[in-house]
Amino acid sequence: MERLLIDGGTVLSGELRASGAKNSALKMFAAALLADEPVTISNVPHLKDITTMIELLVSLGVEVVIDEKMNIEIHANTIKRFKAPYELVKTMRASFNVLGPLLAHYGQAEVSLPGGCAIGSRPVDQHLRGLEALGAKIDMSDGYVRASAPKGLKGGKIVFDFKTVGGTEHLMMTACLAEGQTTLENCAREPEIVDLANFLNKMGAKVSGAGKDIINIVGVKSMGSCSHTVIPDRVEAGTYLIAAAATGGSIKIKNVNPGHLEAVLDKLREAGASITVKADSIELDMRGSRPKAVSLITAPYPDYPTDLQAQIMAMNCVAEGSGRITETVFENRFMHVHEMSRMGAKVKLEANNTSAITTGVPSLRGAPVMANDLRASVSLVIAGLVAEGQTVIDRIYHIDRGYEQVEEKLQKLGARIKRLAPQIR
């Protein structure tokens, strides 16, 4: 397996352009199955998860044309099969979201259940209950969901038990081809959901209210061709901002929507960063000083995102003072804590492992580490950047799932980081 080698101790400084949002693009690929004509999606990041989604579409018989700039044209009308196999769903949960669009457009779908994953059990009960409320007949056996709607889906009212990003997106796209009106209540409000709604509307759907608690969808008979540019990746941008803050550096991120990162920018200001925001850029400057520890609670948008929890914990580990980070979205998202402790971090888990209290140390010590989720892995990159000596991060395929050209981007900021070839064991 490939690894990353980091020589710690550099102060990051420079400019970067944020990539397109992985978590938007992935859902658009599923939503493209609703269309009768080709759709084009631009600003798609070049990532392993995107490749997995393309593989899934191709396995269904869908024609996918990619140009050198990662503009991706999807011709769903060439579809031949309606099954998403375990091998593809287990490596990337977002592929489960093809279930609703296949069902809505073609009346049938067979999709593997995703199962648990490293950060939590991650059930799909809200997705399935919503599909049933739209009239789907659902059978589960051998680890697969087999869904049918021979007479088409019918609009209905769905009240989510709690905020779910994937559940909101899945039902919002499925309802586009259901007969009549659908109301979704207690919806998640993430910017990626708004981006997906804009994409659906360009394809001819009638979705209103995305980004608010209640989303209304008036079903249409068919959806057609469109071109759409994916929004910037707020989690990627936030990761580099936090990395720069942790090293006491300065950074400008271009092609970003600062409005999507308000909760994060508030915490970085609290940590001592001077932040300048323009329409599509964010500049952060620590003026060479050590960050101050922050306390926060992760929660659905617009609150502080779980996807930037591990990264800010890495900053807290070398910050002045003590901070409490509480994770409320996933039940097992502190795996980075043990690896950071091996690098000399002082972190104590409390409240049944839902809160992590850090006491900052002036510097961590490099060590061999690994993590088994995307954001935990990148938090170890930040820890490596602020550590004395060398850190080798194993299992970096997790990072490649969500960070485009991670070492090139960090090198551009002055980091001493390189990719090592797989070890012969």
Ligand code: EPZ
């Ligand atoms: C999305 O996951 C993102 N993934 C995650 O990003 C992100 O962490 C998460 O939203 C929260 O913001 C993609 O967009 C591909 P949820 P999702 O449904 O949709 C529970 C990353 O690092 N739940 O909002 O799966 C669930 O277990 C990834 O890029 C149910 O119990 O998240 C979790 O505890 C990781 N039943 C909570 O709700 C359901 O039917 C929120 O999950 C659905 C969810």
